[in-house]
Structure formats: C-alpha cells, structure tokens
Amino acid sequence: MTKILIVEDEPMLHKALAEFLAEDGFQIMSAFDGEEAVALAKSKKPDLVLLDIILPKKDGYEVLDELKGDEKMQKIPIVLLTNLESVENIQKAFDKGATTYLVKSNYKLEDIAKKIKEVLKNSK
C-alpha cells in the first residue's frame, strides 16, 4: 500500500485530506508540525510527502532541506500544499527540490489526489 505523509497543522484541513486520501486507497501518516514530519519521514519511509509551508517548530522549507539533505530520503517526492502563492515562494520550493507546488484554495481534494497519483507514477 502506498504510504503518504501528510504534514498540515490546521486540524480541519488535515482531517479532510487524510479521510479523502484514505478513501482513495492510500495509507496515511500524520504530522502536525515540522519536527514531527522529519521524525516520521525518517522512521516510516513514506512514498510521498504532502507538505504545508507555514508550520510550527520547523517550517516547510526546513523540512524540505532536511529530507533532501538525507541520502535515504532524497528520492521521496515532496508535494507542497500551501496557501502561499507568490512567485518567490514557489521558486524557493522548487530550488529546494519540491516535486510539485499546489495552492490549497485552487484545488479540490479530487484534484489533489489526481496530482499525487501523477507524481507517484512519474517517480517510479
């Protein structure tokens, strides 16, 4: 079963994402802050990380740095899912190795699931 790590501090958004993706057949792991995200990624080896940028303890960019800086986790595709949409934010995420960048308010859950499947297919 494909494992997805959801990193999102807003409980409502987190719950909706987790439920929808679980329905869609993914195994879900949950982190509500940056530190938890890095720890879970290290111990549980997800197939994909869905990552918010504004997070407590460590922000999304720091998480990206740590995951991409670790040889064992380098290859895990990281999909950013945030409400920040300035060009600088997007560029910074791609520079740090993000696979895709999605703006929350522009995407339905269905579209997010579609994007995730696309990314997973391309990363194989």
Place this chain on the structure above:
Amino acid sequence: MWIVNDLNLKKQARDLGIKFWQTPGFLFIMLGVLSVVVMTATFYISKNYDSPEMLVVAESIVVIVILSVGNFVISLIEQMIRLNRMKSEFVSVASHQLRTPLSAIRWETELLLSKFRKESVSTKQRQSIENINTLSGKMTKLVNDLLDVARIDQGRLIIRKMPVNIVELVEEAVTGVSTIVKMRNIEVVFKDKKNIPLVFGDPEKIRMVIENLLNNSIKYTTNHGKIEIKLLKKGDFVVFSVKDNGVGIPLEQHDRVFDKFFRSDNVVKYQTEGTGLGLYIAKNIIEQLNGKIWFDSVENLGSIFSFSVPISRKSKK
C-alpha cells in the same frame, strides 16, 4: 458659491469619504487665498514703515505662512497615501486569512459528497451539500479576486513569463463551461484555432482572463444565445476574442468598463451577481504581459471582448 460648485468640493469630499475642509480642492483654494491676504497685508505694513528691516520681517512672515499651509497640505496627502496602503494591506491579510477556513469548508463538503455517492441519501440532502459546495467555491473565487486587486494596488501582482499553448487553455475553458451552457441552451463555438503559435505569458493568469471573459459572455447572454470564440495571429501577437449576442453595454458607460467595481446599469438590473473586479484584474494582467485588452459593444445586441498576448520567441523561429 460658484467656486464651490465649479470645483465640486462637496462631491470630492463625498467621493473621498473625508470632510469638506480636508479636500485637496478646498485646501488649494485656501492656500491661494491665504497667500493673497498675507501678501496684501505685508504690502500695506511695509508701505507704512519705510525701513528695509520691516520688509525682511514681512517677507519672512509670508514665507512662513505659505510654508506652514503647504506643509499641512502635504501631511494630509501623506496621511491619505498611508491610509490607502493600510487599506490594501488589510484586504490582503483578511483575504489570506479567509482562505484557510474556506478551503476547509470546501474540502469537507467534497468529502461528504464523495461519501454520499456510496450511501443512499435523499436528493434534498445531497442538493443542500452541493449548494454549500458551489457557494464556497464562489466565495473562494471572490476572496482570490480581492487578493489579486490588493496585489495590483500594491504593485505586487507578479506574473511569470513562459511559452504557453493558448489553444489548450481556451479548449479547457470551453470544457469547463459545458454544463452551464447546456443548461441554458447557449451554443458555444470555438473555431479558427489552426496555426496558432505559442504565446509568452503566465498560463494560470491567461487562463483566468479567458475564463473571466467567457463567463461574462455566458452570464450576460440570454438563454438560446450564441457565443463565438476566435484565436487569430496578428503580427507578433495572438488575439483572443469572444463574441456574444447578449445584453451589451450602454454606450455612455463604455469608458468605465475596466474600472474597479464597475458594473453596467443594464446588467445590475437583472443580474445581481458579480463584483465588478474581473475585468479590472484582466486588464492589469494583460497589460503586464505587454498585451492589450479591448471591446466593442452595442446595448441589446451583444459584445465582443478581445485581448492580445505576444507570441513566444521560441515559436517564431
């Protein structure tokens, strides 16, 4: 009284939402009147005292009065600029904060709807959730529009530039409206799409403009209407145009069409929905892409809205 009417200070005060004596026009008149009064006074004073010292003192008084009134005017203008910036920042922050709960509402209702597909539930219940879903979608659109307007006002609307297949964008937009068009019996024709080169711009923003123009056409066309979309290569530009046989725009309002919050009189009467932000945003986007946006419209006959975007250098070779 004629001067008040002529400069229309009352209207100025009302439009700017400030007091009568704070309007730039009033302050300007005051500056003039004061200068004249002070100068006349110094003239008479210096005439009675025939010494150069007195003249220097009088001149200094004139300068001080003019400088202090000028300073007051400048500080008022400064205050207005600051308030305007605060307003844009407020809209920007508020809209941004609204997006998280809005996303939550949309995702939760989507989740409910996807569950409903598997369980049996009454049509009424499903309809209610679908309505919430549609409405929160509209609210998201409105919040995004407000954010864009705030960014335009702050000069922060950043636009990427890359080669874009505009034919694909138009086709997607047409597919996007297929349900509503069918419901309202409107015929949408998209022809003239052969040999259209790639354009140079921001795909998401161009998509926004196309969707906005197309949605306007549909919104302001009566049932059984017809909408024609065309793409055309013209020199170094690709021109997109959408023509409808809808309500059109009254001639006397043509020069205000791209203004912020503008909605034409004939439209407001029967279509209450709409913010008047779409075309303002569209104009700013297209101009930042070095293109132009324009229209032609006759009331009760219909409108053609067009914009041009530069061709990508890659496809020119």
